[in-house]
Amino acid sequence: MAFLxxxxxxxxxxxxxxxxxxxxxxxxGEFVSFLGPSGCGKTTTLRMIAGFELPSSGHIWxxxxxxxxxxxxxRNIGMVFQAYALFPNLTVAQNIGFGLQVRKMExxxxxxxxREMLSLIHLESYADRYPYQLSGGQQQRVALAxxxxxxxxxxxxxxxxxxxxxxIRLELRQEIRRIQQTLGITTIYVTHDQEEALSLSxxxxxxxxxxxxxxxxxxxIYNYPQTEFVASFVGQLNLLPITALDLAAHTCRVAxxxxxxxxxxxxxxxxxxxxxxxxxxxxxxxxAEGANVLHGVVEAVIFLGAIxxxxxxxxxxxxxxxxxxxxxSFVPPRIGEKVTLHFPIHACWLI
Amino acid sequence: MRRYLGLLWSWFWxxxxxxxxxxxxxxxxxxxxxxKKDALSFLAYERVFKDPNFWSTFAFSLQIGFIxxxxxxxxxxxxxxxxxxxxxxxxxxxxxxxxxxxxxxAIVLVFGLIRVxxxxxxxxxxxxxxxxxxxxxxxxxLALPYMYRAIDTGLAAIDVRTLTEAAQSLGAxxxxxLFRVIIPNLRVxxxxxxxxxxxTVMGEFTIASFLVGIKAFGPYMSLVGQNKTYESSSLxxxxxxxxxxxxxxxxxxxxxxxxxxxxxxx
Numbered sequence: 001m002a003f004l005x006x007x008x009x010x011x012x013x014x015x016x017x018x019x020x021x022x023x024x025x026x027x028x029g030e031f032v033s034f035l036g037p038s039g040c041g042k043t044t045t046l047r048m049i050a051g052f053e054l055p056s057s058g059h060i061w062x063x064x065x066x067x068x069x070x071x072x073x074x075r076n077i078g079m080v081f082q083a084y085a086l087f088p089n090l091t092v093a094q095n096i097g098f099g100l101q102v103r104k105m106e107x108x109x110x111x112x113x114x115r116e117m118l119s120l121i122h123l124e125s126y127a128d129r130y131p132y133q134l135s136g137g138q139q140q141r142v143a144l145a146x147x148x149x150x151x152x153x154x155x156x157x158x159x160x161x162x163x164x165x166x167x168i169r170l171e172l173r174q175e176i177r178r179i180q181q182t183l184g185i186t187t188i189y190v191t192h193d194q195e196e197a198l199s200l201s202x203x204x205x206x207x208x209x210x211x212x213x214x215x216x217x218x219x220x221i222y223n224y225p226q227t228e229f230v231a232s233f234v235g236q237l238n239l240l241p242i243t244a245l246d247l248a249a250h251t252c253r254v255a256x257x258x259x260x261x262x263x264x265x266x267x268x269x270x271x272x273x274x275x276x277x278x279x280x281x282x283x284x285x286x287x288a289e290g291a292n293v294l295h296g297v298v299e300a301v302i303f304l305g306a307i308x309x310x311x312x313x314x315x316x317x318x319x320x321x322x323x324x325x326x327x328x329s330f331v332p333p334r335i336g337e338k339v340t341l342h343f344p345i346h347a348c349w350l351i
Numbered sequence: 352m353r354r355y356l357g358l359l360w361s362w363f364w365x366x367x368x369x370x371x372x373x374x375x376x377x378x379x380x381x382x383x384x385x386x387k388k389d390a391l392s393f394l395a396y397e398r399v400f401k402d403p404n405f406w407s408t409f410a411f412s413l414q415i416g417f418i419x420x421x422x423x424x425x426x427x428x429x430x431x432x433x434x435x436x437x438x439x440x441x442x443x444x445x446x447x448x449x450x451x452x453x454x455x456x457a458i459v460l461v462f463g464l465i466r467v468x469x470x471x472x473x474x475x476x477x478x479x480x481x482x483x484x485x486x487x488x489x490x491x492x493l494a495l496p497y498m499y500r501a502i503d504t505g506l507a508a509i510d511v512r513t514l515t516e517a518a519q520s521l522g523a524x525x526x527x528x529l530f531r532v533i534i535p536n537l538r539v540x541x542x543x544x545x546x547x548x549x550x551t552v553m554g555e556f557t558i559a560s561f562l563v564g565i566k567a568f569g570p571y572m573s574l575v576g577q578n579k580t581y582e583s584s585s586l587x588x589x590x591x592x593x594x595x596x597x598x599x600x601x602x603x604x605x606x607x608x609x610x611x612x613x614x615x616x617x
Contacts, residue, residue: 052516072519083510085517089535098531099521143517150521 001064003028003186004049004154009058011044018044020210022058026188031180033189033197036207037233042190045207046156049188050079063153078147082159084139086131092142093118093127099150117145120179137168141175148183155180155187161196173200194234198222206230224266228351231277238320239351240276252276252350255314259292262346275351280309280323282347285333291342296320298333308332312339376591383584395581399589404571412559412568415483416552419490420545423498426491428541431502432533435511442503449499452492457557464489465561482562489558490551497547505540506533542604546597554590 002025009022019041026032034042047053049060051072060068067075086095093114100110118124121141131139140160147155157176161169177200180187191197197204198218206213206221206229214226225231232239244253251260254276261276287293296312299319303326310322310333322341324330333339386394399405434441452460468475468485475481511533518528534541559567565574572590576583 050516050520052519072516073522073524075520076522077520079517079520081513081517083513085510085513087514087517087532087536088509089532098518098523102522102527146517146521156520 001061002026003030003063004188005059005061006045006049007059007061009045009048009055009060011041011048011053012056017210019048019055022212024205024212024215026186028186029184031177031187031189031200031202033191033201033204034207035191035194035197035204035234036213037192039209040207041210042192042205042207043158046158046188046190049154050077050156051075076150076152077154077156078150078152079156080140080143080147080158080160082162084131084136084143084163086139086143086146088131091128091130092123092134095131095142096146096149098146103150113149117149120148120182121145121175135168136164137172140164140172144176144179148179148185152185155185157187157189159190159192161191161193169196176200198234206233208233226266228277231351236280236321236323238276238278238280240278240314240318240320242274242276242350245274245350254294255296255316255318257294257314259294259348260345261348261350264349267349267351276348277351278320278343278348280321281307283320283322283341283343285322285324285339285341287340288342291344292348294320294341296339296341298335298337298339301332301335303332310339312341376588379584380588383581383588386581386585395585396589398579399575399582399585404565408566408568408571411563411566412553412555413549415486415490415567416549418487419494419552420548422487423491423494423548424502424541424544427495427498427502427544428534428537429529431499431506432511432529435503435506436515445499446503449495452495457493457555460489460492461558461561464558486558486562489562490548490555493555493558494544494548494551497551498544501540501544501547502537505537508540509533509536539604543601546601550594550597553593 004024004026006022006024009019010017011019022041022045024032034045036042044053048055051067051070055068058068059066062075062077087098090098096114096117097110100113105113114127115124118127121144123138123141123145126134126138126142131142134142140163144160160176161172164172173196176189189197189200198221201218203215204218204221205215208229214221214230216224216226221230221234225234225237228239231237240254242252242254243256246252250263251258252274253259259276294312294314296314298310299313300311302309302311306326308324308326308330310324312320312322314320320341324332381391383395384391384393386392386398430445434445464485467473468481469477473481475485514532514536515528518532523531553568554572555567556569556573560570560573564570572583572586575586
């Protein structure tokens with residue numbers, strides 16, 4: 001039996017279905033992310049695990065015990081919020097010790113646990129500060145320590161990095177992963193940032209409009225997206241309209257040019273309006289033996305630092321994005337220049 | 352040149368405003384010093400302070416004020432908290448209700464109270480305790496606008512929902528959340544609510560005079576005002592000083608916190 005089981009969970013607010021038939025099993029020590037755009041139901045699902053919302057139907061089990069309707073303060077689940085939610089009237093040490101005090105732990109033990117937590121988040125010298133004296137990143141680390149101090153059965157993080165600067169976000173992301181690995185604590189992480197989900201998680205649950213689109217490892221999610229939504233939400237994706245399709249020969253026509261694709265049982269393209277999917281980073285400039293070749297005219301050159309993104313018109317107004325790694329010697333094509341593109345046959349698939 | 356004129360203009364209005372407030376106050380003060388013929392003296396003040404009725408009515412109203420504050424806080428803090436947490440749609444309604452004392456004249460309120468609570472089934476006004484209860488209840492209603500506003504503003508300054516959920520996830524039940532998380536963060540607004548209530552109760556005339564008469568400070572002040580010329584002016588100055596002292600205390604308490612915050616930052 002899995003450590004955390006969500007079975008047929010649904011949640012309706014008035015007429016809106018926030019979560020529809022959500023099923024998930026999480027193993028002990030696993031790091032699972034809920035990824036999706038805002039309003040997709042990921043936070044609602046997390047809040048149902050925490051006990052702040054009650055499911056309209058379905059069951060939740062934690063460590064063999066049904067907790068569906070258990071009060072949130074009885075669940076022993078640690079939670080970290082986007083807005084930090086540190087108690088402004090308490091010092092860092094008192095914040096971390098709050099849950100232990102509620103549990104009527106002895107003072108000496110509380111002090112010891114607080115020290116241990118402070119060293120875990122590298123804020124030993126901040127014990128007597130108040131939350132308003134800390135930076136956002138420090139506050140969130142204290143919030144993490146506070147949630148972990150009670151030795152929770154499960155750690156829930158609700159977009160914990162969304163309120164922070166890009167650089168701090170990256171730092172804290174690594175910190176969260178390190179702490180999770182050190183303690184081996186089962187973790188659910190809610191985010192709308194695909195990079196966070198992919199870099200942190202053992203498994204990712206991609207959600208859209210209250211439903212699970214796909215569950216898989218970060219690699220599976222990125223390389224073998226099961227739905228059009230997953231393909232376009234996670235990473236960049238070109239979706240090219242097809243004018244003619246030959247399923248037997250595994251060829252199709254895109255903007256009057258022939259493209260071969262590899263057969264793949266994982267995919268069942270819609271035959272009404274099939275489209276060719278290909279990631280921009282799979283496409284290279286120039287010709288190559290045995291690869292698909294497309295011709296077009298450069299419409300835009302977008303400089304993104306490590307990457308230079310070209311928008312190429314293949315004809316009939318069909319645009320394709322092409323990502324080139326930036327090298328110092330690389331001279332990007334000019335706008336209006338004719339270019340030849342190639343990509344491996346296995347890199348593209350039908351949706 | 353234009354800037355100079357503008358500056359002059361704003362100074363003019365400021366000084367004008369100050370005079371508008373200060374001249375009557377100063378005149379009253381000077382008048383209160385003339386109890387002794389042909390000399391300035393604090394005789395009127397002496398007489399007021401020597402009057403045992405001054406002290407007894409003052410103590411009575413102070414007591415009623417403290418009970419009102421306690422009752423008001425016990426009623427309003429949990430209510431305002433719960434409305435912010437779970438019933439945000441009711442906020443408009445409660446805000447409207449809290450404003451009613453401004454709309455319903457005190458005389459209407461007190462007549463209504465006497466009508467309801469002097470006959471069956473409540474014979475409250477037949478006993479002292481009963482009458483005081485009605486008085487406190489009326490004052491809680493009268494103080495509602497100040498109290499509810501102050502507490503609600505305090506709640507708006509903290510993220511009530513997330514703090515509550517954070518405390519819940521750490522295992523806290525409702526009493527712990529209320530006493531260890533919500534109330535400590537409402538200290539400043541509770542203090543200002545308390546002082547505003549106290550100032551209201553100390554000066555209140557209509558309800559007090561109908562329910563307890565000359566026992567309360569408001570009716571006492573009014574009686575003195577009708578009968579004793581100089582003492583009434585000195586009482587006016589004393590009650591002014593009292594109000595200002597309360598306001599000063601609010602400032603002191605709210606600033607005390609801010610200064611501690613700044614000092615702690617070093």
